[in-house]
Amino acid sequence: MVGVTWVDEISARADALLPDYVAAYFRGSAGGGECLREGLAAWEDLRLRPSVLHDTSTLRTEVEVLGTRVRTPVLVAPMAQQVAAQPEGEVLTGRAVAEHGSLLGLSTNTGVHFEDVAATGAPWWYQVYVMQDRSLTQRLVERATAAGARALTLTVDTTALAPALPGIEPTEWPDTYRKARVVNLTPEEVEASGPHGLRSAEDLTPDVIGWLRELSGLPVAVKGVLTARDARRCVDAGADAVIVSTHGGRRLGTSVTSAAALPEVVAEVGTEVEVHVDSGIRAGHHVVAALALGARAVHVGRPVMWGLASGGAEGVSAVLGRLNEELVTTLRQMGLGDVADLRPGDVTRRP
Ligand SMILES: Cc1cc2nc3c(=O)[nH]c(=O)nc-3n(C[C@H](O)[C@H](O)[C@H](O)COP(=O)(O)O)c2cc1C
Structure with a gap:
């Protein structure tokens, strides 16, 4: 087992600064935390197979994600309630993302205006939770598109999130936090939507993918896919990417891990669309293993939130900087000069 890591x-620094209920919400996991623990261990259990006689005089980490070129395949996952980590929320996260040439996922449950996120200069994807009142989702998608979102991330794995996660709707949260979902809507729109309009829809089927593509003209990445069968259903319905994700172990305690699910999803749809992965990525060698298994990019969640909580934009920058340094070091140690050279054969399971 690894000891205490950075x-x-x-x-720990973030926990010491945050109110207990916020720290618990950030750390939270479903069930008994099996998927969270195993999701971290699954990346650690992979072993890399170094190679020789490749030109490593320059090391390349650039990739293209749904038409946007980024300097690093380490992207930032959409996370709600960043205003609970720092009042300026994603404005600070976005500044660090821009500095590192990465890409920001912006949650539906952001507490920040789209235009302020766009002003950070970071490329960003708008993460969609489809609401029971679909006209609210339509308004938000139209506004995010107008503000410059490069793609939509449609999150489809949260049917049971609220009951699974203690503290997700804590009654003691200040109003500013609970209003996160509505900050980019007008009070009239919220009023008109009725008592359940803002709740997430529970009747989603694959046709929602085409609806979002048509509405926005943007590519759609479907987040929360863990099986080849679902990846196929998403691609057949028009998805431009799938993101293999357990929601950071927050969906189902006894879920399969992302590292275990990634190969079958890549085998099913990897030649047709981009496959991305998140949940449990904590080190450069995890990034290398994920890319070798066929991921175009990885998305990092909690470490970024903890960086934000403990040090604002500088804290996020430190997290992204460290992961990118480790990525470059591991790539060099692998004997490879470009992340594009990684292949499934470069990874094996720990004996
Ligand atoms: C505090 C918190 C809030 C999150 N909010 C959202 C969200 O609003 N939308 C979403 O699609 N995923 C959300 N996620 C899931 C992340 O996008 C991502 O899948 C997960 O954090 C990756 O796992 P990791 O934290 O182990 O890196 C959230 C995760 C955390 C920890």
Whole structure:
């Protein structure tokens, strides 16, 4: 087992600064936390197979994600309630993302205006939770598109999130936090939507993918896919990417891990669309293993939130900087000069 890591140190600093209920919400996991623990261990259980006689005089980490070129395949996952980590929320996260040439996922449950996120200069994807009143989702998608979102991330794995996660709707949260979902809507729109309009829809089927593509003209990445069968259903319905994700172990305690699910999803749809992955990525060698298994990019969640909580934009920058340094070091140690050279054969399971 690994000892205390730099991520553990940052998370401890964040916990010490945050109210208990916020710290618990950030850390939270479903069930008995099996998927969270195993999701971290699954990346650690992979072993890399170094190679020789490749030109490593320059090391390349650039990739293209749904038409946007980024300097690093380490992207930032959409996370709600960043205003609970720092009042300026994603404005600070976005500044660090821009500095590192990465890409920001912006949650439906952001507490920040789209235009302020866009002003950070970071490329961003708008993460969609489809609401029971679909006209609200339509308004938000139209506004995010107008503000410059490069793609939509449709999150489809949260049917049971609220009951699974203690503290997700804590009654003691200040109003500003609970209003996160509505900050980019007008009070009239919220009023008109009725008592359940803002709740997430529970009747989603694959046709929602085409609806969002048509509405926005943007590519759609479907987040929360864990099986080849679902990946196929998403691609057949028009998805431009799938994101293999357990929601950071927050969906189902006894879920399969992202590292275990990634190969079958890549085998099913990897030649047709981009496959991305998140949940449990904490080190450069995890990024290398994920890319070798066929991921175009990885998305990092909690470490970024803990960086934000403990150090604002500088804290996020430290997290992204460290992960990118480790990525470059691991790539060099692998004997490879470009992330594009990684292949499934470069990874094996720990004996
Ligand atoms: C505090 C928190 C809030 C999150 N909010 C959202 C959200 O609003 N939308 C979404 O699609 N995923 C959300 N996620 C899931 C992340 O996008 C991502 O899948 C997960 O954090 C990755 O796992 P990791 O934290 O182990 O890196 C959230 C995760 C955390 C920890």
